[in-house]
Amino acid sequence: MKKDCEEKKEVPLGGVIHKAGNAHDYVTGGWRKLRPVLDKDKCTNCLICWVMCPDSAVIAEDGKMVGFDLEHCKGCGICAMECPDKVKAITMEEEEA
């Protein structure tokens, strides 16, 4: 059947995206081969992992590190690497297939 071009879907003027920060709805967790695992007992809440995370995937609440946003974490391992030597509260573990 011939498609009627005049009935084409509406797209926003000039290609503008109006939902600021909606990349949050896009899941990049599937990129991950290694998963960060936090040992709460060791964590000192220094938030170095939070500030260094490229994927805004370390969750800080009230100044405390509360875990990972695994929807967006790509498993780069920066958090585990940057966790201070004396603390080492984060380990990277194989994702299950």
Next chain:
Amino acid sequence: MATLKELSAREELFSGGHRLCAGCGIPPIMRLLLRSAGAPVVATTATGCLEVGTTIYPYTSWRISWIHSAFENSAATISGIESAYRSLKKKGKIAADKDIKFLALGGDGGTYDIGFQALSGALERGHDFLYVCYDNGAYMNTGIQRSSATPLGSATTTSPAGSAHPGKGQWRKDLTRIVVAHNIPYAAQASPHNWRDLAKKAEKAFNTEGPTFLNVVSPCPLGWYSKPELSIETAKLAVDTCYWPLYEVEDGILKVNYKPREKKPIEEWLKLQGRFKHLFKEENRWLLEETQKRIDSEWERLLEMDGKRVF
């Protein structure tokens, strides 16, 4: 200066879900920058990794007003936006008490090379904006081609390490110095590993009237052939070897912000990156020596200027 606890309480203006590589050095820089503005930010970004990776329609990572126009015109675009702001404010179409910070972003390709003229023009005209270059040392978005920011000897796809030509044959352009020569009120080099220094510089730059500039080293696991988890460490080594000195020029006075207690040999930085692998072959060792000599001499020069008026 805000603590990490305080910074973490501020809104995250750069959302996850972008398509930048795992371990990319750019996002930590952006997250800190946007937290340091102290007012709403309107930003423009030159074509490149940051632009493509954060705004694949219909998604955007930006929770601020943001525009991408082209590769070479980030500084010209922000000139127009900032001029519109001044004009509309003057005409009462924007509230007199409304403060907006203007931010132009570009990689080294969009800043050192193709966007160089537009940057120079905007600095000379004195627009009130901050330009931040994330310098990963090559055209990473198009597949790792050499730029004028690429280090000597680095293997890229347009300066491959061959038997006749062992990687890039030229020293990198010292863009920060060139920018300083525009006599702008504030210019600095920073690194994401030193978040405190970076946040402080961003805050200072945003709060300085007139054009300001930050050149931030940005590790790239893809183009540096380095491990993603080592990105921040690699940035730190770039600073500890004095390849990427942390310094600022404020109202003409140069200040070295960090002097490593023990300056590490450049080999320590180079060996973490596959792009320099060939330099460790016997026949290319002269390039390592050349690199070390040049870094030493530039670091010496910088130390001599520390605390002095440079314009």
Next chain:
Amino acid sequence: MATPLTDKKKQVVLTGNSAVAYAMKQIDPDVCAAYPITPSTAIMEEFSSYYADGKVSTELVTVESEHSAMSACVGAAAAGARVMTATSSQGLALMWEVLYIASGMRLPVVMAVVNRALSAPINIHCDHSDSMGARDSGWIQIYSETVQEAYDNLFQAVRIAEDHRVLTPAMVCLDGFITSHAIENLTLIEDGDVKDFVGEFEPKQSLLDTGHPITMGAMTLPEYYIDFKYEQSKAIRGAKEVVIEVGREFGERFGREYGLMECYRLDDADVAIVVLSSAAGTTKVAVDRLRDQGKKVGLLRPRLYRPFPHEEIASALMGVKAVCVLDRADSMSGFGGPLFTDVRSALYGRDSAPKVIGRIFGLGGRDYKVEDAEAVFDELYNVLETGEAGKLTGYITI
């Protein structure tokens, strides 16, 4: 700077560039970013004088290249400002990349283009190679025959471009030196009437509305790109009706109505020339001379070239038996000049359409004289007599 010598009828004597600069002063845009280039330089020089004397409230951005000029225009328009600029030739060529960005983002920038040849060899005189190179850039293009028209077109371009049904940038073209540096009589409009006519720009979205942050210029993949282009194409095609509306309103207010084209003694013409801009003036003299000799000759001068009003132009030419389209630009190695291919394809497929030939003329400021127009009409009569179009395309004035 030419000073308007006002008399009771507001008749003044100005060059094309001065008239354009004066129109810009009256419009008083929010931002003007520009870079000097011959022959449009005087527009920006005079506008800069208005700025220096505080006669405009515009933010003047004297950029370091035309590429940056258009880039700053894009930034300013995206920030919700009314934006104007001017350029010519190489300057327009340097803007080329950003022209598409302005139109794709649907930013109603208005630009005066003082037409000049493109290098090489370098030449500062008139032809249409510059703006013809931008004919597919998604900008509205209006071509002006006279100083008066260039002046009038600028106000209309602002209204057309900013109309919410259109939101597309517009170029007002005038011929380099021939019009830009020619001193002509014209009637000025009062400042207050200009303000009333152009109104205030009401952007649909703005980067400065930081309470509603938007992302502009995102990367669109095959899943979306063509849909945006389709919408853009629809909008610029729709601009035609707005051009007619605005032209009519302008006529009602100021007594000079403009349509999509000018038809000069075309109604009963057997043969006709189609030509843009100032060459139409020369052609009219030839038409009058030949009409005096009893020859049924006429002229069609498109005013709106983009969007191309193909139906109206074809209809207007349907009674004519042979047409020559004169192009002041070559579409190198194409089938004739750009206007020729547009007009010819507009007529294609219509029963008893006229025979259409095309000639390139006047490149780099080569004179186009009344005799040249007469020679074209002679050739058209030859087509009529022989019934053969003969040489379809070629050069004249060489």
